[in-house]
Amino acid sequence: MTDQHGTIESHPLRHGEEAETYPPRPEFRAQANVNDSSVYWRAAEDPEAYWADQARRLKWSKPFTEILDWSNPPFAKWFADGELNVAANCLDRHVAAGLGDRVAIHFEGEPGDTRTLTYAELTHEVKRAANMLTSLGVTAGDRVAIYMPMIPETVIAMLAVARLGAAHSVVFGGFSAESLRARIDDARAELVITADGGYRKGRASALKPTVDDALALETGGEPSVQRVLVVERTKNEVAMVPGRDLWWHEEITAFDGDHEPQGFPAENPLFILYTSGTTGKPKGILHTSGGYLTQVSTTHRNVFDLKPETDVYWCTADIGWVTGHSYVVYGPLANGATQVIYEGTPDTPDWGRWWSIVQKYGVTILYTAPTAIRACMKVGRQVPEQYDLSSIRVLGSVGEPINPEAWRWYREIIGAGSAPIVDTWWQTETGAIMISPLPGLTSLKPGSAQVPHPGIDVNVVDEAGNRVDRGQGGLLTIRRPWPSMVRTIWGDDQRFIDTYWAKFGDQYFAGDGARVDEDGDVWLLGRVDDVMNVSGHRLSTAEIESALVEHHAVAESAVIGAHDETTGQAVVAFVILKSQQTLLAPDDAEQALKQHVASQIGAIARPRQIFVVSELPKTRSGKIMRRLLKDVAEGKEVGDTTTLADTAVMQTISARMREGTR
Known part of the structure; x- marks a missing residue:
């Protein structure tokens, strides 16, 4: 079948379904950066040569002669004898190339304040900040903790730390004092950069008091923090500890924008980013x-x-997550991109906020999470349809597998039925995108991350490490080292080996399940710990969630496996119905949706x-906390809810479950 924007083809999927595909439009393919499929086999023949060619696009103060050192697996070294300055690659080289007047950042504050920084202005500010940090004793090899909102000074702070060869540890602004202290202590950070607060959901949210509380906690060890640097954002009254706390705006006035970047070895630490671990102790990636x-x-x-000459790029991720590191700070700025940074939430002051920003700045590339897309679906298409979104030419998805219904809505409503969607799979540990379509080459399939990026070698295996047949589910592994991989x-080091390499030895185990379809495209099935065992059948929570959202009345779903004496685990689902839908009354929804899942996947599901x-229950980054839903479904005490965007959600759900089980 054909739509107005190009051909839609059908391919066999599973359970007799047909998966539609969307080939690149000829005019898009003609202008695409990558439109020759030979890039895949050339990179597969010699991945090291492929990555070396890409590395040479950067500015090296000392060119590398070594590419990959894998002599001590799993500890990789890439371009180890080369030297470069990461911040200079993101800033100085663009100014030197005559691009100083290009806009680097369009900042939009939640209250409506704005600020535009060109590459020349951003470079100037980073140099001043580097001089200020040097005066506070920061040198190469030090660690600096950053606990800030989405404001330009956060980017400036990260780049200033990187410019000095120090490593930053950015801690998401929604974490508690205990979580912040654990991360500061583990990294032995001597400086904390924070702000008085930030704006969120229409009000000023304090940050500095959390830093004070974190540093006041007794941990039994010698505290490492010597100084706290505070950016003034909300003008909240905050307590300043004499001799320890300093105002950013007061300190930086003493420093000019004259700072020569020094080259550092390619394996010099750039950042530590903490991610949750099964033991409860965060892992410093x-x-x-x-x-x-x-x-x-x-x-x-x-x-x-x-x-970069014409695009306006916007990644909606917070700087506290790896997406904010890789695709707000380092990737876009290294490429000389013009980008939007927004401080607040998509519903402040109303659900038109994102779309008004797209219209205002002429955003051409939008990269966001399926959770946000489903939230916009729930509100309805009538909101984005009030805005001019015609500038958008590429859409991206990140954070979890995107269900086909949300994919189609995103393409039709936000992408005007023609913008390609790049559904990206990667992790904090991988550092960069690993599996994704290339929009000038790939025939897109709603719900599939599709193909490894050139130079990346992924595998789907069974528990014994043997490759599974196409159409079968298995465990996603990566067989060869890649440049942006976690170093430890x-x-x-032992925890690094045990966590990622012990299961298969020579293959990195991602912790995700996947299947490869008959066309060779990869479908992510979610975390392996999100795979349920129901009467001996392994079922993916992501697959059942996707089936639920395929029902036209459902806006969003979360599925967990709850303990069941008969079947081992049982499927329990939580759904949000679309606000405008009239197909299902809440009282009728349970039976109708049970039947829908059975018809989509099978009676076992x-x-x-x-x-x-x-x-x-979602964190402020938009991730659904299925662990809390599992607790309440199994009648357990609900665990820690401090990282939730709305801590009252679990009380409401608990009450709803009590009603439903009477």
């Missing part, structure tokens, strides 16, 4: 400089088909219970 910058800049340019867990709720 260590990324280094040359290989990381090579892969984030390459994937940013290729996957989003970036044209900070301070704990029919949920034991389905609860209609008004909201799901």
